Amino acid sequence: MSKVAQYLQEHVTGEVMSSVDARRYFSTDGSIFSVIPSLVVYPRSENDVRKIARFTWQLAERGRVVPMTARGAGTDQGGAALGEGLMLVFPAHLNRVVEYNAKTGVVNVEPGINYGKLQQTLKTHGRFLPPFPSSIEYSTIGGAVANNASGEKSVKYGDTRQYVRGLRVVLANGEVIETGRISKRELNKKLGLSTFEGEIYRSLDALLEENKQLVESIKFKVSKNSAGYDIWDIKRKDGSFDLTPLFVGSQGTLGVITEIMLDTEIFHPETHLILAEFDTVKQAEEAAVELRAMKEQPSAIEMVDGQLLTLVEELNPNLLKDMIKKPFPAVAMLVEFDDGNERSQKKNARRAVKILEKHARSHQMETTMAKQEMLWKIRHSSAAIIAHSEGNSKALPIIEDGIVPLDKFDEYLTEVYAMFKRYGLRVAVWGHAGDANIHLQPFLDLSQIGDRQKAFRLVDEYYDLVLSLGGSTSGEHNDGRLRGPYLSKMFGPELYEVFQKVKQIFDPYGALNPGVKINVTLNDIKPLVRSSYSLEHLYDHMPRS
Ligand SMILES: Cc1cc2nc3c(=O)[nH]c(=O)nc-3n(C[C@H](O)[C@H](O)[C@H](O)COP(=O)(O)OP(=O)(O)OC[C@H]3O[C@@H](n4cnc5c(N)ncnc54)[C@H](O)[C@@H]3O)c2cc1C
Numbered sequence: 001m002s003k004v005a006q007y008l009q010e011h012v013t014g015e016v017m018s019s020v021d022a023r024r025y026f027s028t029d030g031s032i033f034s035v036i037p038s039l040v041v042y043p044r045s046e047n048d049v050r051k052i053a054r055f056t057w058q059l060a061e062r063g064r065v066v067p068m069t070a071r072g073a074g075t076d077q078g079g080a081a082l083g084e085g086l087m088l089v090f091p092a093h094l095n096r097v098v099e100y101n102a103k104t105g106v107v108n109v110e111p112g113i114n115y116g117k118l119q120q121t122l123k124t125h126g127r128f129l130p131p132f133p134s135s136i137e138y139s140t141i142g143g144a145v146a147n148n149a150s151g152e153k154s155v156k157y158g159d160t161r162q163y164v165r166g167l168r169v170v171l172a173n174g175e176v177i178e179t180g181r182i183s184k185r186e187l188n189k190k191l192g193l194s195t196f197e198g199e200i201y202r203s204l205d206a207l208l209e210e211n212k213q214l215v216e217s218i219k220f221k222v223s224k225n226s227a228g229y230d231i232w233d234i235k236r237k238d239g240s241f242d243l244t245p246l247f248v249g250s251q252g253t254l255g256v257i258t259e260i261m262l263d264t265e266i267f268h269p270e271t272h273l274i275l276a277e278f279d280t281v282k283q284a285e286e287a288a289v290e291l292r293a294m295k296e297q298p299s300a301i302e303m304v305d306g307q308l309l310t311l312v313e314e315l316n317p318n319l320l321k322d323m324i325k326k327p328f329p330a331v332a333m334l335v336e337f338d339d340g341n342e343r344s345q346k347k348n349a350r351r352a353v354k355i356l357e358k359h360a361r362s363h364q365m366e367t368t369m370a371k372q373e374m375l376w377k378i379r380h381s382s383a384a385i386i387a388h389s390e391g392n393s394k395a396l397p398i399i400e401d402g403i404v405p406l407d408k409f410d411e412y413l414t415e416v417y418a419m420f421k422r423y424g425l426r427v428a429v430w431g432h433a434g435d436a437n438i439h440l441q442p443f444l445d446l447s448q449i450g451d452r453q454k455a456f457r458l459v460d461e462y463y464d465l466v467l468s469l470g471g472s473t474s475g476e477h478n479d480g481r482l483r484g485p486y487l488s489k490m491f492g493p494e495l496y497e498v499f500q501k502v503k504q505i506f507d508p509y510g511a512l513n514p515g516v517k518i519n520v521t522l523n524d525i526k527p528l529v530r531s532s533y534s535l536e537h538l539y540d541h542m543p544r545s
Pocket of ligand 1: 029030069070071072073074075076077080081090111132133134135138139140141142143144145146147148149150151152250251252253255256257258386476477513516
């Protein structure tokens with residue numbers, strides 16, 4: 001056992017493992033990459049995390065940087081849950097609901113809690129967390145916060161960031177901080193602290209002041225974004241300050257989260273659900289634009305394309321039998337309303353039908369849960385693609401999360417179809433039509449050099465396309481290793497430099513999840529591509545996407 005392992009074994013209460021099989025198990029996540037950690041640690045308490053961080057900080061001060069990666073369920077599709085140093089695995093012990101306030105619906109949780117279990121618990125109280133990802137059954141809340149995850153309800157409710165009120169975070173040197181919005185006066189107190197926390201507040205405040213104009217000049221054209229660091233809502237005009245939005249979506253590169261305080265919403269199980277079929281993507285785009293302009297937004301505007309329906313029919317003819325007639329539509333869209341007031345829900349659904357009548361070739365509204373479940377199967381049939389292999393070719397998550405402005409949806413999909421044609425690849429598209437945030441995973445064989453090269457050519461061309469349309473490389477899955485190299489292109493070199501300075505402020509020795517999101521190039525990640533892709537550590541559930 002190495003000296004580091006021995007030290008940690010003696011000083012933390014959680015387990016420390018250096019066995020080959022444990023390290024191999026944690027060498028993959030939901031991405032195409034593989035990185036073997038040197039040690040696996042299952043922290044049992046926040047104090048364990050503090051001790052580990054303090055120890056790595058002391059080593060770094062003496063010139064030896066031991067990377068530290070926090071990990072939830074390892075479903076990340078960009079390689080952010082991988083690292084070559086210490087792998088801190090949270091679901092084993094730090095997986096509890098700490099406190100639930102029935103009056104406010106605010107819940108405090110540890111990061112390793114399974115998202116699906118938390119959701120079930122909240123629903124027993126008549127509440128829920130709306131920005132859940134489709135990986136809800138097998139991912140953690142810590143991963144969702146660190147990725148700023150979102151999903152099918154985000155068109156109405158927004159992303160995870162909007163639900164995180166505050167955090168407890170272990171900083172790179174082992175200090176623990178609590179985040180939440182603080183007033184100008186409270187900020188002044190923080191600025192005077194002689195600790196690392198004080199240093200962070202001082203440096204970050206100065207950085208934001210110096211780059212105020214630059215930061216304000218960058219305006220997003222997309223409805224949601226998980227790429228980059230969120231530096232837009234740290235300091236507000238009233239002088240108040242909050243590190244929470246920055247930590248959300250930072251993928252463990254600025255600190256390790258040990259507790260999360262979340263707002264929740266009232267859960268309305270009864271909904272109106274409409275299936276609409278469109279002959280062209282343009283018609284679907286026009287309908288989506290009008291639906292989004294409604295005063296009361298639909299709680300979901302989801303889609304699959306005709307090519308996905310064809311592929312699903314080939315793979316599993318019974319899955320969608322009799323649910324959608326042939327010829328398949330260019331787009332099948334699901335529109336849901338979940339307003340608490342039954343009458344207004346009905347009224348809004350009728351308004352949506354009027355919109356859909358203008359653009360869709362057919363539509364069908366369902367109000368009973370059994371029928372709705374059948375319709376949702378259409379959207380969730382994308383799971384069949386993810387789990388499928390064609391020989392050694394697997395559906396790879398390499399360009400799986402682009403997002404563009406909604407009025408560019410048709411142009412976007414037209415270009416995507418043309419691109420796949422040029423590459424001689426089949427394409428199937430599904431996702432969040434209301435956000436123009438689509439998922440697609442090309443079938444490629446990672447054991448073949450030709451396919452690996454093709455994958456990176458496709459990646460390059462695809463992200464260029466997304467950015468040329470004013471989009472983001474990631475609507476919800478975040479940067480990880482895969483999309484980190486495109487951040488400078490997306491935000492521009494000047495803002496990228498600000499991101500680098502943010503990273504430097506929080507992590508001066510570069511020990512917190514290095515190689516993820518920031519300071520990563522295509523040359524860094526190409527050697528990390530595995531020779532075959534699988535989601536084997538997730539198969540206790542059928543992966544849904
Ligand atoms: C089939 C499939 C479907 C998916 N669908 C969606 C979707 O609909 N929407 C969506 O947003 N994502 C989706 N994802 C991506 C991923 O599942 C989610 O982002 C999920 O929230 C990640 O949770 P996790 O527990 O697996 O985190 P991990 O993969 O373990 O980690 C993700 C990131 O969080 C960091 N992290 C974890 N815990 C901590 C902590 N305590 N402190 C600091 N950092 C931490 C990790 O270092 C890593 O950077 C999907 C993935 C798959 C495989």
